[in-house]
Amino acid sequence: MTIRGSKKLWTGCAVGLVWFLILLWPMLGIKPEGFEFAATFQVFGYVAVAAVFVLFFYQVKEAGYLDAAGKPIQSAAGLIQRAYAKTPTWVLLGATLAVAIVFPLVTGRYAHDVAISVLIYICLGLGLNVVVGLAGLLDLGYIAFYGVGAYTYALLSLNFGFSFWLCLPIAGLLAAIAGCIIGYPTLRMRGDYLAIVTLGFGEIVRLILNNWMALTNGPNGILGIPRPELFGFDFRSLASLYYVILAIAVVTVLSVYRLNYSRIGRAWEAIREDETAAELMGVNTFLLKLLAYAMGATFAGFAGAFFAARMRFVGPESFSFLESAMVLSMVVLGGMGSIPGVILGVLALVALPEVFREFELYRMLVFGGVMTLMMLVRPAGIWPAKRVGRRSEEME
Amino acid sequence: MANLILDDICVRFGGLQALTDVSFSVSEGEVIGLIGPNGAGKTTVFNVITGVYRVSSGQASYDGATITGMRPHQILGMGIARTFQNIRLFQNMTALENCMVAQHSRSRTGVVGAILRSPSQRSEEARIQEKAQQALDFMGLGRKADEVASNLPYGYQRRLEIARALASEPRTILLDEPAAGLNPAESKQLMESIGRITNLGINVLMVEHDMKVVMGICNRIIVLDHGVMIAEGLPEEIQRNPDVIEAYLGQ
Numbered sequence: 001m002t003i004r005g006s007k008k009l010w011t012g013c014a015v016g017l018v019w020f021l022i023l024l025w026p027m028l029g030i031k032p033e034g035f036e037f038a039a040t041f042q043v044f045g046y047v048a049v050a051a052v053f054v055l056f057f058y059q060v061k062e063a064g065y066l067d068a069a070g071k072p073i074q075s076a077a078g079l080i081q082r083a084y085a086k087t088p089t090w091v092l093l094g095a096t097l098a099v100a101i102v103f104p105l106v107t108g109r110y111a112h113d114v115a116i117s118v119l120i121y122i123c124l125g126l127g128l129n130v131v132v133g134l135a136g137l138l139d140l141g142y143i144a145f146y147g148v149g150a151y152t153y154a155l156l157s158l159n160f161g162f163s164f165w166l167c168l169p170i171a172g173l174l175a176a177i178a179g180c181i182i183g184y185p186t187l188r189m190r191g192d193y194l195a196i197v198t199l200g201f202g203e204i205v206r207l208i209l210n211n212w213m214a215l216t217n218g219p220n221g222i223l224g225i226p227r228p229e230l231f232g233f234d235f236r237s238l239a240s241l242y243y244v245i246l247a248i249a250v251v252t253v254l255s256v257y258r259l260n261y262s263r264i265g266r267a268w269e270a271i272r273e274d275e276t277a278a279e280l281m282g283v284n285t286f287l288l289k290l291l292a293y294a295m296g297a298t299f300a301g302f303a304g305a306f307f308a309a310r311m312r313f314v315g316p317e318s319f320s321f322l323e324s325a326m327v328l329s330m331v332v333l334g335g336m337g338s339i340p341g342v343i344l345g346v347l348a349l350v351a352l353p354e355v356f357r358e359f360e361l362y363r364m365l366v367f368g369g370v371m372t373l374m375m376l377v378r379p380a381g382i383w384p385a386k387r388v389g390r391r392s393e394e395m396e
Numbered sequence: 397m398a399n400l401i402l403d404d405i406c407v408r409f410g411g412l413q414a415l416t417d418v419s420f421s422v423s424e425g426e427v428i429g430l431i432g433p434n435g436a437g438k439t440t441v442f443n444v445i446t447g448v449y450r451v452s453s454g455q456a457s458y459d460g461a462t463i464t465g466m467r468p469h470q471i472l473g474m475g476i477a478r479t480f481q482n483i484r485l486f487q488n489m490t491a492l493e494n495c496m497v498a499q500h501s502r503s504r505t506g507v508v509g510a511i512l513r514s515p516s517q518r519s520e521e522a523r524i525q526e527k528a529q530q531a532l533d534f535m536g537l538g539r540k541a542d543e544v545a546s547n548l549p550y551g552y553q554r555r556l557e558i559a560r561a562l563a564s565e566p567r568t569i570l571l572d573e574p575a576a577g578l579n580p581a582e583s584k585q586l587m588e589s590i591g592r593i594t595n596l597g598i599n600v601l602m603v604e605h606d607m608k609v610v611m612g613i614c615n616r617i618i619v620l621d622h623g624v625m626i627a628e629g630l631p632e633e634i635q636r637n638p639d640v641i642e643a644y645l646g647q
Binding site: 254270273277 | 485497506
């Protein structure tokens, strides 16, 4: 490394540290009793030492002093990559599925609980991925469909004694209808306007759930929702519920994958790329945009029905804007339009915070930092949608 | 038999009269050039035919059926495909996928068929891919099938636009300045491609500024100026027409 490049890096580091200090001091230093400096500089000192150390290490590495140590690591990484490329896709998928099936047998209740949330969010993320990633319609009120699905099961099972398995398709259908109702007036809008209108609809659904006392029991929510049951088998344990949501998630992944690689998925992508050109190339944009909303909502409806059955309680606060924003973050962080990307995004935002529970206090700080960093260095997501090769070819 | 007939088309945007009483027809096997100074309304004619703009009065028909008032995707379904003056490919999709999208109106599989991957869906998908590949091969892009559209060089993108239009199996194709930005060798190649397109029995209506291309391949030329048709005829006639010369060069 030349002296010049090194100088630039150190300047950047110094500027970054000053910027950090300006951000840090007001938070730690301004107290009702007056200003304080000791605490700020203690934290700042740690960070500065760490930054200098990292930068020093980076420069040593760039200069080539660590090549001897780095070589084996690099060759191992290369080996793994080549092995990955060589393994047929079905082996990888089979292995993933096998791990998912065995998972509850070797873990405890807490892990089951986290895994169930992960799978619910995978369904939600993939559904939103159809709307945002494929059709390119920014939807900020997506969680409303999840709510529709949850309340559908809650109300039908409590008032009419419908079984979970009957309610699942009904929940999907009602959510799809809700999707069409929301989709229809927004079809003429694009970009920012669309986002605002969907945001409004999401809030409307939440407020209806919150205020329609006669039907939804308002903010108190609905209690005592029955568990799923199949031929006398009661899905009492978390592990058995895990398998239910795993099945729903697998169906969702398969459906989204197949839709993606069909004429419908291509038409959605064409709409995302250039709506006018898509219409002129024979795509009925009106119908297909509506279909994107309906399909995305259907998967949210399934997930919602399961959510109600698993929690045995639904309340309007589970369907707030923050949830919509979280699901959207998962899709964007993972990589829009990419199925493995969305799954990784969900794992990153649902499972990782659980792993780092000890750092509870700093969780949201790290979350914000990671999101900012990701959008700076990998704006296309963790696992961007694959754009090379024949996508129409069978890849199962 | 006349295929595409425009009858007294008028288009007004507020106070601006974009087209006034434009009437012409495109018959089977013809190559027609639409020329005129900038702002004469050539692209507006295309937008009227493909259903992007509504006409203020008059009507267009194709094979005896009225197409004014139809949605653009229905008009493509009737067999009229077009390209764009400023390239409008699906940038992040591969060349093959671009062409496969054009087959949308020629295929039927719905959501359920796609999710279940029914045998009819599989065979339809194979057919779509084959047609798309044929269109790419026809325009000499066969080996670029898996390339993402935005990574293709400009000349290839122009050709991909035509390939995409052809992939929809049209009987009439509207080319909006296909030679814009091409070098002489590429325009020559383009003329040769257009010749092969007409050999397939597809009629061509093109807007073009490159007179060498227009005079070289068009059977008939229509001249527009300020939204009014000022001349129509064979290339030789047009070149001698005093109105046309005045429109282009001023008095």
